[in-house]
Amino acid sequence: MKSPNIFKRTTCALRAFARSFSGYDITGGAGRWPHSYMLNAPVAQSLAAARLASRKIAHQAENNALVSSIVTNAATAIVGDGPTVRSAHPDPDVNAHLQRVWNEFYKSCDLEGTMSLAGYLNRVARGFVIDGESFTKFVVDPSIMSLRLQLLSADQVDSARTVPSLGTTGDSPNIVAGVEFDAIGRRVAYWVLPTQPDAPWASVLPPVRVSALDVCHVFEPRFPGMPRGISPLTAVAPLAMQLDEAVDASIVKLKTTALLSMLIRDPEGELSYDFDSTNNPQALHLEPGATLRLPPGADVTFPPVSEMNTLGEVLSHIERLICAGSGTGVPFFIATGDLASVNFSAGKLGMTAFLRRVKALQQNYIVAQLLTPIWDRIVLLEVLSGRMRAPDYETNPERYAAQFLFPGWPPIDELKSAKANTLNIAAKVKSRSEVISEGGRDPADVDAEIEADPFAADDLSADVTNISNQNEPENN
Structure with a gap:
């Protein structure tokens, strides 16, 4: 007999609990918050949007002046003219040997043999900003035991290859967007296409499995369990596209405003014109210093021209929003080159914040995810080839670490x-x-x-x- 009353009281309590949050617009109860305006599954949604976002941002990086400036300034600030290395080994002879090996590797590090490590890192930084990630494959020449780097396109790691582990085979791998994880969640391999999909000679061969020990993945994992990266410019890409549209419309408006025109009216409608004389309204036109003879009783008006006094402020505000939300930290006055609107104190404060962001990108991603594995592989090759004697390589690995120093500001x-x-x-x-x-x-x-x-x-x-x-x- 008491169960209906208990159910009724429970229902009323739940309704009251739900109504207690209806006053907050964040819950959607007020009706102003769109129900689709949320990230229900950040990892899945970022994987679905990452490749499309990178293609659109890549187009903007080549065609949008502001986005191109942000990408260029961010890559230049992160890399500069390349880092120097300081070996941590206490023996000066070992340090000198490793420094010589590093210098030789620095001169020509890529597989194609076309650029130094500084140029290679610049391409890595551009990929990090545009694609949100960059892949580097280690290629070792077995004849001379030397390391070379191969830059992989973000599309070359097969994002369509997703094979979930159903737990039926024990230690079956879990592949998400071309990244393979083991049973406890460690990255063990990447599934890489033999050639870039956008290459003219792209093959149709299936992706091959490459060990994670031979691939460096530079990306920013924004959410737990995020296997791939997404461009930091994703949040401002739509606004950058609208900025282009606004600039194009403003240019058209300026061209239209520059076309001075006039209207000749006949209020009475009874004027007769001599079409063979100079007062022919069809032959009247404006010239610098010209004196016009209008028909008797004619009235002249000019079309109204809208004001564009606040256009510069609106465009500058949009540019500031894009720079602030780009995720790279590039200040507005650096990206736009507008140094006239910045004083000494504001410029120093903006550059200080930019410097902190650049140092974070250098140490958290470039050094931790790329340069440190490169150094470890170089040292390992020197030990395995016998070119360097290291009896304590396994017992004291901290002696063979290194510190990377980027050029100062x-x-x-x-x-x-x-x-x-x-x-x-x-x-x-x-x-x-x-x-x-x-x-x-x-x-x-x-x-x-x-x-x-x-x-x-x-x-x-x-x-x-x-x-x-x-x-x-x-x-x-």
């Missing part, structure tokens, strides 16, 4: 930067090696250059007091 005010570095070293807040490393140089190389320089005498070095007392030009 030129200071806005060199004198202030020199003062700050000198005072920090004197106050023991920073070390000399740290200051040199921030500039992308190896302290050992700097010390060797100073020792080899005959003009680097002690009496020519400036002390803290001399640097601090130098006058500074005022910043206008």
